[in-house]
Amino acid sequence: MEAPAGSGKPVDLLLEAFRQGKPDAFDAIMRAHQDRVYAFCARMLSDREEALDASQEVFLSAWRNLAAFRGESALSTWLLRIAANRCLNRIRQRKSTASREGPWPDADSDGDGPEFQPASPEGSRPDRVAENREMGAILSGALGRIDPDSRWLVLLSDVEGFSYEELAEMAEVPVGTVKSRLHRARMALRRMLAPAV
Amino acid sequence: MDCRDTLERLSDYQDGALDSAAAEAAGVHLRDCAGCAEAARSLAAVREGLRRLPPVAAPPELMARVREAVAREEGASSFISTGAAAPTGARPLLSRLRIPLEAAAAVLLVASIWWYQKGTPTYSVPKAPPAPSGTAAPAPKAVPDPSPRHPEKTAKSQDRESRLARQPDGTPPAAVAPEPAPGPPAATVAGRTEVASLPAGAPEPKFRDRSPAELPAAPAVRASSESARIVPMDAGPPVATGAEEGQGGAMPGIRNDAASAPAPRVLAAPPSRLLRALPYGREIVVDVTPEARGGAGDRIAAAARRLGGSVEQIERDPSGLDVVAVRVLLPEPAAPAFLSEMDRIGKVPPEGKPEEADIPAGPTRGTVAYTVRIR
Structure with a gap:
């Protein structure tokens, strides 16, 4: 729901409606962004309930701070940034579930991941849909096994389409650092899925 | 470019982020090296798979849970703002102090009004016509200041009284009681005349006297009166002469067109601002x-x-x-x-x-x- 305004700067109409105190504006914001935020949390946390809790925290935090949101970035970017922070905090607090999260394979380790079929141009065919779903599950499983500090970068870059510059700003590191982290994470994923790819 | 360099730059190569020379060298190596070519192909497959991850829908309870949490916070915030029906321990300090603060504000307001009224002198200008020469002119009837503050200004207040009692033609009043005396008012040839009648021991009323130089120097623009158009003076210190004052009407720094022969320079009227600035545009x-x-x-x-x-x-x-x-x-x-x-x-x-x-x-x-x- 982001439309160009006269100045060329995106204007989020839902955000404007929320600021004007229009009823149901926040519901509309949630409806517009909840799938994206929840999917990110679910892929980051690999746990439905935790993803639900994290998504709730994201939107509650947004509700508290939307009035002060200056609109320097898109609302979706802002929400996903909150989501990344929330998920990383939760992962760091998982002391009792360390076995599920690690150890994270590095780029030099050999992974023995589940089977993976690369996507093909025929992936949109009905007979390929089930295969794509399976591929998604396999990839999601592999994503859950890489370093969380690289995982959110992979999710925002390769799944959500954020630019390296946006990620560098979010991570507060140089663009080169983002690129190298992303490359190592992708290569780790490739190794995990090597039997299939 | 060897295998190690090529593998390290595969993402940049696939992003098209390498310069032309490096991209060409990587391309040559990938054509010649089957292992690196396979790595490049599988990396591209992984990236493509990430892009094609199936969408995930948020469970319906997410909306309900956020609504509930927001309602809880809204209830808490309205609870704070009203401060009603709240456990005392949970009420914020400002909420608990509300009534005393309002009472203090009311007391302060009343005290300010009382202080202002107490410190403001009231006096009346005589309305009687000018008395014939040789008779005592009516003097202002001064109401004593009930608060004996600023006694050092007594001399100034006398001077002010004197100017208030000045005749329209510029002559000073024939008699001004310099100091209120106890007893009956002074009698004149013309008869009984009211003069300053301060009770014994009462302090002088407080006046604030200002010289022309202390008056605001901002020019009046587009001001007019029924009798004469008033125009601003040119830049410079305001000029006030005793003659102008004596002829009545003219104020320091403002020239009376009707009385002055050469027309002063008239400043242009300010641009019309009837069309107010818009919040947009x-x-x-x-x-x-x-x-x-x-x-x-x-x-x-x-x-x-x-x-x-x-x-x-x-x-x-x-x-x-x-x-x-x-x-x-x-x-x-x-x-x-x-x-x-x-x-x-x-x-x-x-x-x-x-x-x-x-x-x-x-x-x-x-x-x-x-x-x-x-x-």
């Missing part, structure tokens, strides 16, 4: 030659209409002949053409023209608003 100033001024407003309005816009308001000068400002609304794409049109109608000085990229927002999406002032 921009102002454009167009310098138009006197001969073209007559039709400039119509041309601006016509230009706006021709470009698909509308004319919101037209302001004319006091004579009603010339248009001095036109407010228009335009479709956003028409803004550059409208600015060009303004350049043809007159000369738009740099400070009066918005930047090319500075397209102001109108009242609705996709519209722009301009207030064009003709100078």
Whole structure:
């Protein structure tokens, strides 16, 4: 729901409606962004309930701070940034579930991941849909096994389409650092899925 | 480029982020090295798979849970703002202090009014006609200041009384009681006359005396009176002479046209600001030659209409002949053409023209608003 305004700067109409105190504006914001935020949390946390809790925290935090949101970035970017922070905090607090999260394979380790079929141009065919779903599950499983500090970068870059510059700003590191982290994470994923790819 | 370099740069190669020489070297290596080519292919497959991850829908309970949490917070915030029915321990400090603060504010207000009234002198100017020469002129009837503050100003207050009692022709009053004396008022030849009658021991009323130099020097613009047009003086210190004061009416720093022979320079009236600044849009100033001024407003309005816009308001000068400002609304794409049109109608000085990229927002999406002032 982001439309160009006269100045060329995106204007989020839902955000404007929320600021004007229009009823149901926040519901509309949630409806517009909840799938994206929840999917990110679910892929980051690999746990439905935790993803639900994290998504709730994201939107509650947004509700508290939307009035002060200056609109320097898109609302979706802002929400996903909150989501990344929330998920990383939760992962760091998982002391009792360390076995599920690690150890994270590095780029030099050999992974023995589940089977993976690369996507093909025929992936949109009905007979390929089930295969794509399976591929998604396999990839999601592999994503859950890489370093969380690289995982959110992979999710925002390769799944959500954020630019390296946006990620560098979010991570507060140089663009080169983002690129190298992303490359190592992708290569780790490739190794995990090597039997299939 | 060897295998290690190639593998380290595979993501950049696939992003097209390598410079041409490095990209060519990587491409050559990938053609020659089957292992690296396989790594590149599988990396591309992983990236493609990430891009094609199936969408995940948020469970329906997410919305319900967020609504519930927001309602809880809203309830808490309204609870804080009303401060009602709250456990004392949970009520914030400001909420608990509300009633005492309001009471303190009321007391302070009453005390301020009392102090102000107590410190303000009241006096009356005599209304009686001037007494004949040799008789005592009516003196102001002073009401004593109940608060004996600032006793050091007694001399000044006497001087003020003296000026208040000055005759219209500039002559000082024949008699002014310098010090109120106990007993009956002073008697004159003409009869009983009221003079300052302060009770014994009462302090003098408090006056504030100011010299002409202390008076505000801001020129009066577009001010007038029934008898004489008042125009501002030229820059410089205000001039006040005893003669002017004595002839009554003229104030220091302000010249009376009717009494002064050479007409002073009249400052131009300020530009009309009847068209108030908008919360949106921009102002454009167009310098138009006197001969073209007559039709400039119509041309601006016509230009706006021709470009698909509308004319919101037209302001004319006091004579009603010339248009001095036109407010228009335009479709956003028409803004550059409208600015060009303004350049043809007159000369738009740099400070009066918005930047090319500075397209102001109108009242609705996709519209722009301009207030064009003709100078």
